[in-house]
Amino acid sequence: MTKSTNHIVIKIAETDNVAVIANSEGLPEGTIINDDIRLLQNIPMGHKVALLNIGLGEKIIRYGQVIGFANRPIKAGEWVEESKMLLPEPPDLNSIPMPDNKTLSELKPIEGYTFLGYRNSDGSVGTKNILGITTSVQCVAGLAQYIVKKIKQKLLPKYPNVDDVVALNHSYGCGIAINVPSAIIPIRTLQNITTNPNFGGEVLVIGLGCEKLPPESLLLQNGNSKTNSDKKFSNVFYMQDESFYGFSGIVEAGVKRTEIHLKELNKRKREICPAADLVVGMQCGGSDAFSGITSNPAAGYAADLIVKAGGSVMFSEVTEVRDAVHLLVPRTINPEVGKALLDEMKWYDNYLEQGQADRSANPTPGNKLGGLSNIVEKALGSIVKSGTSPIVDVLGPGEKIHRKGLIFAATPASDFICGTLQLAAGMNMHVFMTGRGTPYGLSMVPVIKVGSNSKLSKRWFDLIDLDAGKIATGEKSIEEMGWELFHLILDVASGKKEVACDKLGLHNDLVLFNPGPVT
Ligand code: CA
Numbered sequence: 001m002t003k004s005t006n007h008i009v010i011k012i013a014e015t016d017n018v019a020v021i022a023n024s025e026g027l028p029e030g031t032i033i034n035d036d037i038r039l040l041q042n043i044p045m046g047h048k049v050a051l052l053n054i055g056l057g058e059k060i061i062r063y064g065q066v067i068g069f070a071n072r073p074i075k076a077g078e079w080v081e082e083s084k085m086l087l088p089e090p091p092d093l094n095s096i097p098m099p100d101n102k103t104l105s106e107l108k109p110i111e112g113y114t115f116l117g118y119r120n121s122d123g124s125v126g127t128k129n130i131l132g133i134t135t136s137v138q139c140v141a142g143l144a145q146y147i148v149k150k151i152k153q154k155l156l157p158k159y160p161n162v163d164d165v166v167a168l169n170h171s172y173g174c175g176i177a178i179n180v181p182s183a184i185i186p187i188r189t190l191q192n193i194t195t196n197p198n199f200g201g202e203v204l205v206i207g208l209g210c211e212k213l214p215p216e217s218l219l220l221q222n223g224n225s226k227t228n229s230d231k232k233f234s235n236v237f238y239m240q241d242e243s244f245y246g247f248s249g250i251v252e253a254g255v256k257r258t259e260i261h262l263k264e265l266n267k268r269k270r271e272i273c274p275a276a277d278l279v280v281g282m283q284c285g286g287s288d289a290f291s292g293i294t295s296n297p298a299a300g301y302a303a304d305l306i307v308k309a310g311g312s313v314m315f316s317e318v319t320e321v322r323d324a325v326h327l328l329v330p331r332t333i334n335p336e337v338g339k340a341l342l343d344e345m346k347w348y349d350n351y352l353e354q355g356q357a358d359r360s361a362n363p364t365p366g367n368k369l370g371g372l373s374n375i376v377e378k379a380l381g382s383i384v385k386s387g388t389s390p391i392v393d394v395l396g397p398g399e400k401i402h403r404k405g406l407i408f409a410a411t412p413a414s415d416f417i418c419g420t421l422q423l424a425a426g427m428n429m430h431v432f433m434t435g436r437g438t439p440y441g442l443s444m445v446p447v448i449k450v451g452s453n454s455k456l457s458k459r460w461f462d463l464i465d466l467d468a469g470k471i472a473t474g475e476k477s478i479e480e481m482g483w484e485l486f487h488l489i490l491d492v493a494s495g496k497k498e499v500a501c502d503k504l505g506l507h508n509d510l511v512l513f514n515p516g517p518v519t
Contacts, residue, residue: 006023007027008473013061020048021049027043049079056070058070070084080373082373096329099332107307114272115493116494117273127492127493127495128445129268130162131204133167136173136190139173139211147251154255161267170509171511174211181516185398193423193510202265204254216236276310278309278429279426279427281316283315283418286435289371296385298485299433303406304389316422319412344394391407393405395425398421401425441508449500451469454470463504
């Protein structure tokens with residue numbers, strides 16, 4: 001980073017021939033940067049300036065990687081934006097070398113970091129104590145919401161240790177082709193969500209009665225198996241059950257069945273748990289050119305700390321990893337994991353091709369306004385949140401985590417779908433980086449929102465939890481911000497601090513990933 005007379009111009013790697021303007025109002029034409037480069041245009045915040053003359057067809061380099069080829073001669077001091085660049089080919093998945101042990105970085109363990117969590121009988125640890133009510137079909141979503149409202153009014157005050165009651169509504173279950181191979185993704189997602197540590201094994205399922213997806217099937221994988229027949233009875237109920245009379249009768253029966261679960265949940269108490277019990281899902285949304293300079297590097301630093309403390313970190317978003325996967329395969333712990341990572345990329349290439357989409361569908365218009373010219377630049381900034389740890393495992397969409405360490409959980413980049421799949425994988429903390437700004441939040445797991453630039457973090461002072469933009473202005477180092485985020489994760493996981501979206505009650509819907517046909 002160079003900072004002279006209030007001009008902040010950020011270059012990441014030695015070989016980069018472009019740098020990012022970090023001043024919140026951008027820099028005007030005529031400004032002299034790096035002592036001898038005169039800006040030939042006004043360049044907005046987050047956008048790139050050429051540091052050298054770049055000839056037609058020559059490489060445009062950021063993060064030490066080729067992010068594009070000049071489609072016209074670009075002069076030093078010129079604004080380098082999408083229309084002046086050609087998109088490079090994606091890495092060839094068949095020619096990326098598999099890892100060898102020499103390339104893996106060894107992380108020194110750290111000890112003594114703890115949080116106050118709710119320990120479950122399956123060993124997992126919750127960071128909230130929530131009664132989850134799931135459904136086997138969208139038809140009963142309204143009933144689930146109605147029951148939640150009733151419980152909040154009538155029952156919740158009687159169970160002070162229960163934080164919340166939440167309807168796990170979704171759009172699956174009706175008109176689905178349940179036997180096609182791809183149906184496994186939404187079905188295992190719903191099953192695994194019921195085992196999320198924040199629900200303490202006490203999830204209730206509401207069915208309609210004519211859907212293809214049997215409500216009982218959603219609890220098959222529930223770690224806290226119900227041997228008690230009372231509980232079994234109260235785990236699942238059908239709206240079409242002929243013993244119910246009228247809507248009020250259905251609601252009354254539903255509410256009654258939740259009491260046994262509320263009683264169990266109310267027994268839960270926070271206890272001291274090692275940071276090794278953290279399962280943190282990392283995600284970014286509404287990214288900008290700072291995401292890869294500030295918030296994602298800070299998240300990556302915190303991810304390394306969590307892994308060093310023995311915990312688990314997931315990163316996801318296949319389309320934002322695809323163009324940088326050649327940098328990740330060497331970090332996998334063995335060729336099997338390396339191959340699994342490449343297989344997820346291949347699956348997604350195929351999925352996009354079937355839908356006649358290609359990788360240029362990402363980034364969004366907002367990303368581009370924030371300075372990200374194309375998916376290659378976005379991906380190089382996105383993967384930084386994985387830190388430097390070895391990648392120990394790869395999960396398919398909706399699969400459950402079963403290892404400690406850094407894990408790639410394959411998901412679409414869509415914020416809600418990624419969050420839903422990370423919830424199914426078992427995250428008990430969520431960290432969400434944003435540059436353009438999004439009010440993203442989930443009610444099931446605390447979501448810490450990290451702003452990539454101070455302009456946004458200041459304007460959205462009550463929506464953003466941590467301003468990583470201080471890295472760009474030089475007020476904080478990546479290391480300091482990484483530690484700050486790590487401590488914030490521990491405090492939020494302990495219930496000592498409330499995140500912005502929970503304070504405001506801003507929560508998004510769950511959105512399943514269903515790549516299969518609908519009938
Ligand atoms: Ca996202």
